[in-house]
Amino acid sequence: SAVISQKPSRDICQRGTSLTIQCQVDSQVTMMFWYRQQPGQSLTLIATANQGSEATYESGFVIDKFPISRPNLTFSTLTVSNMSPEDSSIYLCSVEVETQYFGPGTRLLVL
Amino acid sequence: EDQVTQSPEALRLQEGESSSLNCSYTVSGLRGLFWYRQDPGKGPEFLFTLYSAGEEKEKERLKATLTKKESFLHITAPKPEDSATYLCAVQAASGSRLTFGEGTQLTVNP
Numbered sequence: 610s611a612v613i614s615q616k617p618s619r620d621i622c623q624r625g626t627s628l629t630i631q632c633q634v635d636s637q638v639t640m641m642f643w644y645r646q647q648p649g650q651s652l653t654l655i656a657t658a659n660q661g662s663e664a665t666y667e668s669g670f671v672i673d674k675f676p677i678s679r680p681n682l683t684f685s686t687l688t689v690s691n692m693s694p695e696d697s698s699i700y701l702c703s704v705e706v707e708t709q710y711f712g713p714g715t716r717l718l719v720l
Numbered sequence: 721e722d723q724v725t726q727s728p729e730a731l732r733l734q735e736g737e738s739s740s741l742n743c744s745y746t747v748s749g750l751r752g753l754f755w756y757r758q759d760p761g762k763g764p765e766f767l768f769t770l771y772s773a774g775e776e777k778e779k780e781r782l783k784a785t786l787t788k789k790e791s792f793l794h795i796t797a798p799k800p801e802d803s804a805t806y807l808c809a810v811q812a813a814s815g816s817r818l819t820f821g822e823g824t825q826l827t828v829n830p
Contacts, residue, residue: 642818650822651821651822652818652820654817657817667817701763701764708754708766708769709754709766710766711764713762713763714761714762714763716761
């Protein structure tokens with residue numbers, strides 16, 4: 610299994626600003642993932658972040674809006690750029706260690 | 721395109737009243753089918769992975785089964801603490817991404 614922490618746990622931001630979310634895992638992992646869960650909906654994969662390579666984005670998500678860093682095997686960041694109220698969601702980090710484990714999520718409200 | 725459909729959307733049970741949740745899926749080569757539990761304000765908690773038709777896994781009051789087209793999560797004699805949203809997801813053989821269903825919101829009344 611894996612223990613995953615995220616910072617911040619929640620935030621309220623003004624439109625047009627950016628927020629960087631951190632994800633820390635307690636063991637070295639190759640694959641990390643970022644998901645979005647919009648209010649009342651299920652999870653949608655934003656991108657896959659492998660250490661040492663560029664992140665791979667899913668259809669509908671672009672690097673300019675959601676830049677990702679993966680500096681080592683235990684850490685990743687997701688930035689939500691130029692935010693609008695439509696970006697209000699829970700952002701979840703996950704890692705694959707035999708199966709996929711999820712962090713506690715970051716609740717983002719954009720006003 | 722991989723698809724996952726869960727039913728019902730919401731389910732209310734009395735404590736001790738057993739029932740099943742359904743997850744129908746289409747995927748181009750199944751690598752694994754996953755069940756998660758999600759409590760309000762928290763991230764999904766891993767429950768089971770099923771890999772092939774006919775496989776079954778159990779954990780306390782939960783039992784997951786798998787066929788070539790669907791999976792069931794059976795809940796036996798549920799307790800109020802089993803109240804949560806249960807998510808089903810599939811992973812195709814071609815990659816690592818999970819495709820999630822919309823979830824079933826389970827409420828168990830005492």
